[in-house]
Amino acid sequence: MADRVHPAPLLPLSTPxxxxxxxxDAAAETAPLRSTSTPAPGASYIVHVPKDQVLRVxxxxxxxxYSKLAARPARRRMLRRACCGACCALLLLLALAAAFVGAVYxxxxxxxxxxxxxxxxVAGLLDPSPAKLHAAVRADNGANKKVGxxxxxxxxxxxxxxxxxxxxxxxxxFYQAPRNVTLISMPxxxxxxxxxxxxxxxxxxxQAAAGAVPLTVEARxxxxxxxxxxxxxxxxxxxxRCEVTVDRIDGETTAANRGCTVKAKPLWWWW
Numbered sequence: 082m083a084d085r086v087h088p089a090p091l092l093p094l095s096t097p098x099x100x101x102x103x104x105x106d107a108a109a110e111t112a113p114l115r116s117t118s119t120p121a122p123g124a125s126y127i128v129h130v131p132k133d134q135v136l137r138v139x140x141x142x143x144x145x146x147y148s149k150l151a152a153r154p155a156r157r158r159m160l161r162r163a164c165c166g167a168c169c170a171l172l173l174l175l176a177l178a179a180a181f182v183g184a185v186y187x188x189x190x191x192x193x194x195x196x197x198x199x200x201x202x203v204a205g206l207l208d209p210s211p212a213k214l215h216a217a218v219r220a221d222n223g224a225n226k227k228v229g230x231x232x233x234x235x236x237x238x239x240x241x242x243x244x245x246x247x248x249x250x251x252x253x254x255f256y257q258a259p260r261n262v263t264l265i266s267m268p269x270x271x272x273x274x275x276x277x278x279x280x281x282x283x284x285x286x287x288q289a290a291a292g293a294v295p296l297t298v299e300a301r302x303x304x305x306x307x308x309x310x311x312x313x314x315x316x317x318x319x320x321x322r323c324e325v326t327v328d329r330i331d332g333e334t335t336a337a338n339r340g341c342t343v344k345a346k347p348l349w350w351w352w
Contacts, residue, residue: 189308192224193343194257196321198298199264201240201336203327205271206247207282212271214240214248216298220263229307230257233316236302240269242295243281247271252302285330292328295339299323320344 202215216238222230236252248269257263277285288294300321306314323341327334 185308185312189227190225191228191306191308193319193345194230195221195224196300196323196341196343197221197338198323198325198336198341201296201298201325201327201334202332203330203334204332206330207277207285212248214250214269214271216240216250216267216269218265218267218298218300220257220265222257222259222261222263225259227259227309229259231305231307231313232257233303233305236300238267238269238298238300241297241299242285245277245281247296252300256307289330294327294330296325296327296336297322298325317345 197219198216199219200217204213206212218238220230222228232252232255234254236254237249238252239249240247248271250267250269253265253267255263285294302319302321303316304319305316308314321341321343324339325336326339327336
């Protein structure tokens with residue numbers, strides 16, 4: 082930015098010398114148009130500087146803000162680079178974890194165990210006293226050649242009729258080796274007299290007379306899966322539901338399985 086100043090008065094032009102009288106070949110010298118002497122004190126000039134060469138200095142009261150604004154692009158670039166690096170590292174970890182899980186699955190081929198109810202004894206179902214049942218459940222881990230199932234404590238088993246809870250019990254804690262079949266016997270006890278309606282009592286009596294009483298056996302079992310001797314999952318819940326039919330409701334009976342379903346959530350497993 083240039084300041085407007087008044088130009089200094091021009092010095093008088095010097096008188097050129099008279100041409101030589103002789104006809105010599107020397108070139109005629111002329112005097113300069115302006116004087117090259119030192120300008121008078123107090124003289125001022127106009128200096129034009131290109132805009133791209135002007136160096137601007139912020140005033141002292143805005144120097145701190147100027148430094149912050151000048152450093153902002155650098156901080157943004159650093160933050161952008163850090164975010165990109167973190168995203169790349171996360172994607173790499175996810176890819177490695179997926180590759181590891183896929184390799185483990187291909188090596189061990191884990192399968193959920195199957196369950197079935199072999200026998201079910203019923204006592205006091207129609208009495209005011211709490212009902213007492215005794216169930217024998219068959220746990221089959223034969224589909225796994227290298228995977229063992231560690232049943233943890235705290236599992237629950239329940240028996241119901243037409244959605245009405247009859248009795249509950251505890252699933253025992255034990256370890257089931259690969260290609261193993263285990264028969265589990267557990268007692269089930271009701272909390273009080275079964276509150277059957279008149280319609281349910283009549284239908285239950287008819288089904289008992291026909292030798293086909295439908296019952297539902299459900300189990301929630303916390304398990305850990307052992308893959309070989311080193312790898313194992315954290316504890317996950319396995320839900321089993323079996324539809325059975327018994328021929329009587331007042332003693333030992335043989336249960337006819339109408340189908341069992343097992344549900345697990347393998348995406349919750351962790352090594």
